[in-house]
Amino acid sequence: MKSLVNYYGLQDFTNTPKDIIKKITKLNIVTNGKYCIRLERKISKLVGSKYSVVCNNGTSALMMGILSLKLKNIVAIIPNINFVASASILSLIKAKFIFCDVNFKTGMVDTENFKEVLLKCDKQKIKPNLFLPMHYAGNIIDLKKISKICKKRSIKIIEDGCHSFGSLNYKQNKKSYLGNCKFSEMTTFSFHPVKNITTFEGGAITLNNKSLYQRILNLRSHSLVKTNITDPYHLKSPSLNFRMSEISALVGIDQIKKINYFKKKRNSIVKYYLSSFKYIPEKFECLNFYDANIFWHLFVIKLNSFNNRKKLKFMKYLKKNQIGCQIHYKPLYKHKVYKKNMLFSINKNSDKFYKSIVTLPLHTLLKKKDLIYISNKVKNFFK
């Protein structure tokens, strides 16, 4: 087996009970069955939402969420620092979008970034009707003010919580989990193997609105409704197959049981990195901070000199030493394929952010000796 420091993120199946295997062999219904429903209940109970719908990945969760709103002439605001899923979905359904700048400190959209976009929209007489904020690296955006602005302008919010499942909003009371949708229509999650918990592939939507919930349940299975023998199916609207398998749901139920262990373990790694790197702030700063409420998905360092050549040298050095590293993310406006659907982009901070960031390994299988190895190698590079 390859060294565990070779991965920037990795799934953890330690102590997975043998009865999962037994249950799998006894399954009659292998997709969208009782274990999916059980996982949905567990997710809702954890995050404090009325409903939850599990599906086959985080991209499907976003797609179903967007389709369920039935918006006409979509003009969406999306953060520039982001995975490609939301912009690609919007391109496929021929919607328009605007790329919003992020706060350099957090990598996430803040109220000022959002207002900057709206000002430009007003000048150009553009009326956005959808906002897809992305909670970055495990952290949570405070959407209180933004949601008030959105309400006044009839802009719907779908939170992309794919990085931050299990994180608590530390600015509100301690019971406010991401996914309670206090300031949005719904929140989407991914359970891809590098995320905070995994179902192999998988995702979920959490929400509080019953009619949207019913619509998403329909969308998950082609929007086909069984009627009677003479006219066996009624197609409500074109959709696709977004279902989760029962095997994935069983894995998810087991992973949710371990969520506090995973969270503590990831936080202890963050704590180690932070204390190990605290004497070299002149070379780079850490995006992460210690907070037991946050379930960190990524550990990101921001190099102080915004020099692509230097960053490349650093990443090559990490790779040579078998240390997994990544960049999260290249600003979306830089992908030429989005030009056709993009109305405008604000990217000053996003460019600076992109030039400076490198993601280091953060997963629960890392041992103390791995952390010592990684931090010594990083410190040696900057000596």
Ligand SMILES: Cc1ncc(COP(=O)(O)O)c(C=O)c1O
């Ligand atoms: C922010 C964000 N949104 C959406 C997705 C899509 O999730 P999935 O890979 O499960 O389709 C990802 C996955 O990496 C992501 O990081």
